[in-house]
Amino acid sequence: MVTVKELCAPVSDYKVNLGVIQLSREEKRRRRRATAKYRSAHATRERIRVEAFNLAFAELRKLLPTLPPDKKLSKIEILRLAICYISYLNHVLDV
Template identity: 90%
Template structure:
């Protein structure tokens, strides 16, 4: 076996250049795709978007549930006072610092 064959550039040197193009031909059709291939890609893309939207909705729901649980642990007056997410985080930080101070005394 020749040492040049182990060189990663060896295959590239003898390979014809590959030109990747996106877009459309002059006649407006997608480059190199049949109607069926374009239809399949559109369907796959739509399925991906739907699946992604579902996963994102579930992630946001879990995120909101975690904030709700954290909110229940924080003392406020009145107890049912509506807080934004940033207010919940800031209050949680203050409350944890307060509890640490109480334990240190």
């Protein structure tokens, strides 16, 4: 079993070979550059993913009480405020 200490070993403990990597002809043939079509499709998928992510944060933001209500919050602030608000609501239910 791996311990946390083993996973968090200092960088100096790792032996890294910085030599040149030799690829066979077949490996070179398999490693093709991404085509413009592929890059474009990937960029489109990433844009859609980021838009969905930002939309989810906007929806979460609408559910959180702040003063003023239209105050701009960063994503980390939204998450922290959500954690605090959920804790508060749990406390209210327990009382």
